Amino acid sequence: MNGTAEHALTDAAAAVESASAPVARILGSSSLRLWGMSSAERLRRSLARAGVTDIRPWDGLVQTGRRHLLVRDDHVFDAVLIADLARAADTVLTGEDGRPVAAIVGPGQAAAAAELLAAGGPVPAGLRTVTPGTLSTAYNNALRKREAPYLLPLDEGSLPAVERRMFAGSYKGVTDLVTKYVWPAPALRVTRWCAEHGITPNAVTWLSLVLVILAMAAFWHGWFLPGLAMAWGMTFLDTVDGKLARVTLTSTKLGNVFDHGIDLVHPPFWYWAWMVGLSAVGLPLEQTWLVLGVVVAGYVLQRLQEGLFIALFGIEIHIWRRFDSWFRLITARRNPNLLLLTVGALAGRPDLGMLAVAWWTAASLLVHTVQIVQAFIARRHGPIASWLAR
Structure with a gap:
């Protein structure tokens, strides 16, 4: 196989992978910094590691033909939660208080999901609701331990405790x-x-x-x-x-x-x-x-x-x-x-x-x-x- 054909196959595979990955939209504008970075920057890094490359703040614009992964930046997500959400479909993730903090939906429900994350309210029909424990396994083979994935609200008072929990994780x-x-x-x-x-x-x-x-x-x-x-x-x-x-x-x-x-x-x-x-x-x-x-x-x-x-x-x-x-x-x-x-x-x-x-x-x-x-x-x-x- 010549070099041109190999490059063509590689480009085609990359295009397929890119098309299957969701687009990510970050809601909120938290100014708090943890581990030297903003919450939004940490979300971008988590999303990139999950194979998501199209990452922007939520601007109300919907990209057709792609799943939309929407996340609030006033919460800190265990990396495994982001990775599992990126592979899911029609799913809303809630915190301990039952409030939705992230969602993975089709383009037709992106606006409704964004409204749900911003203002609360009933979960739109056709979407399943999960908690961190039901979305992701507690067993982490890479770190040789069993520990529930964390999903932590982020504010000025909770920041030291959040960093301690992230470090323990x-x-x-x-x-x-x-x-x-x-x-x-x-x-x-x-x-x-x-x-x-x-x-x-x-x-x-x-x-x-x-x-x-x-x-x-x-x-x-x-x-x-x-x-x-x-x-x-x-x-x-x-x-x-x-x-x-x-x-x-x-x-x-x-x-x-x-x-x-x-x-x-x-x-x-x-x-x-x-x-x-x-x-x-x-x-x-x-x-x-x-x-x-x-x-x-x-x-x-x-x-x-x-x-x-x-x-x-x-x-x-x-x-x-x-x-x-x-x-x-x-x-x-x-x-x-x-x-x-x-x-x-x-x-x-x-x-x-x-x-x-x-x-x-x-x-x-x-x-x-x-x-x-x-x-x-x-x-x-x-x-x-x-x-x-x-």
Whole structure:
């Protein structure tokens, strides 16, 4: 096929996709800003991510032949609600008070729907009424949690609570104990500051990469406590960049690869540098290469086990059963291992901290192996599904 024909097919496919997407019209003129942007701008970003490209304020003009998605800008919509509305038809979304706040209708009902959203009144015939809970599922596979989608009225008094709810909605439900219990409060403040000052998630990720390198250099020279301070700073920024991307709707595929690539690659280099640092301070381990081999190979094998579980059973190993989600809090990943290293360094025995990491890595590898075997057995009785989705 020549290049001209390929471009023609691509253009035709894009035209079909554009024709199937609704047009979006935003009602209202809220002046409040959340996460550094207006409510209307956040709606535009949500709509664009849902595949809607024709987005304008409501001007009373109706475009024939297209569905119309109308939304009020004095409410904050979970991104999943916008995405599900964009795929729906003849539907009115109401808030907790029963007042309509968004609608997806045909062109013949666009004016009536706009009047309904602006002034209230009875829902026009032929339209179904839904709430957030009936429109969208509470299970979020990407964030590994079960949580009702939010739809929040926005005013001056509710703004701080709205931002807190949006931030909570951006958090993964199944993660390690530091990320889950220690970082949320300070990460909320730093994320808000970054959003208000226009700092991008990628800028935060670049800073975390700098801390990765500095921590490794410190470990290499045996400066364990300064290195740990930088390492913990990196893990904190690793929390901030993802949350900042989600609350500002600025995540990109490239940024996601950049962030997760750093997360995936750097831990073995820290462990290697720590082992070199032990020799630098006169505390070399007798079986240096054996311990390092257990820690690094165990880390790699665990990540391979996680990928294997997804390939075999279609879900992440940490969201299958309640135990699996609980074990993710403490399994031998970066943050729990850093806790062991921190305890050892504070006690003046960084060598024992690394030995603890080696033993815990081996134990965690064994637990994951048992989980995979159990999943094979369980699959004989039916498909494997996350307990969060039940």
